[in-house]
Amino acid sequence: MKRAELTSYLNDYLQVGLYKDYAPNGLQVEGACEIKTIVTGVTACQALIEKAAELNADALLVHHGFFWKGEPEVLTGMKYRRIKALIDNNINLLGYHLPVDGHPEIGNNAQLGRKLGLTNAEAIEGVAQGLVWQGELAEAESPQAFAGRIHHALGRDPVYFGAEVEQIKRVAWCTGGAQDYIDIAVQAGVDAFISGEMSERTFHSAVEQGIHYFSAGHHATERYGIKALGEHLAEKFGVNHQFIDIDNPV
Incomplete structure (x- = not known):
């Protein structure tokens, strides 16, 4: 061509x-x-x-x-x-x-959702140019099990921390350097948020707002x-x- x-x-x-x-x-x-x-x-x-x-x-x-x-x-x-x-x-x-992050079929967020086995995956409307996605697990699981799920899918161990609530069911995510979208995830009412990178402030945001956070790697995601x-x-x-x-x- x-x-x-x-x-x-x-x-x-x-x-x-x-x-x-x-x-x-x-x-x-x-x-x-x-x-x-x-x-x-x-x-x-x-x-x-x-x-x-x-x-x-x-x-x-x-x-x-x-x-x-x-x-x-x-x-x-x-x-x-x-x-x-x-x-x-x-x-x-x-x-x-960003067009490769946000595309509904081949996009990084769509692909990551599939890799992690998340159902009902879709962009959260009206925020961040449609780059923050949400979905859910078929059954709730512990943060340790979810970290294992990420390791199995991406071939690397995520860094994770956050909420006292033990079970994860609903998840939001945005690949790459999207750690500051954690506030959007909190507003969406999910149990966990995944991004590629994290910052020092991300730890405090997750703990104080009661959400599990997983940093899975910019390149890996x-x-x-x-x-x-x-x-x-x-x-x-x-x-x-x-x-x-x-x-x-x-």
């Missing part, structure tokens, strides 16, 4: 116009006109770019791309090396941030949306696709 066709389809499919974001969504670095092989990954780090080059990818599709608000605008150091590698290998870089998006493109357009997981303990 053509680069312009891919970009147009993704912009429409992911409804980029719905989100006020921190970086441009869409084509960020221009490469080959013809797209036959797409590599997906969470972050456009040097290791992922080099792996895409090894696989002769025409496009690298990521959740965390470049040109974030507040970052230096000059092309020097790490930023220069990454962009040079893309240009030298004629690889298109396409980045989609955001692996599945971009992978699902690549699989969707492969099925719809017949392009080759490979998801590359560059491990990140954060």
Whole structure:
């Protein structure tokens, strides 16, 4: 497929116009006109770019791309090396941030809900651009059992703390650096809230507001949306696709 066709389809499919974001969504670095092989990954780090080059990818599709608000605008150091590698290998870089978090089918939040076996999963309406989701367990379970559920699904142990109430039934979540959405979870009346990252203040928010909190890892919670998006493109357009997981303990 053509680069312009891919970009147009993704912009429409992911409804980029719905989100006020921190970086441009869409084509960020221009490469080959013809797209036959797409590599997906969470972050456009040097290791992922080099792996895409090894696989002769025409496009690298990521959740965390470049040109974030507040970052230096000059092309020097790490930023220069990454962009040079893309240009030298004629690889298109396409980045989609909040649209990949919020998409109702392939999105990070939708995928995390499925991974954790949460039913009746949906975005909480009217807050945080629809990025905070809620759902429930088939049966209530202890926070220790729920931590085990997260470990089994994501392959890492979450940090958890919070409420005195022993059982968890209703859960809210938002992948990535969404720890301050804990107040939205409290207002929704759920028993637990999951995000990727946590801050020092998160502990006090959870304890004082009587909610269980689980920090499951920024990278770990955001692996599945971009992978699902690549699989969707492969099925719809017949392009080759490979998801590359560059491990990140954060």
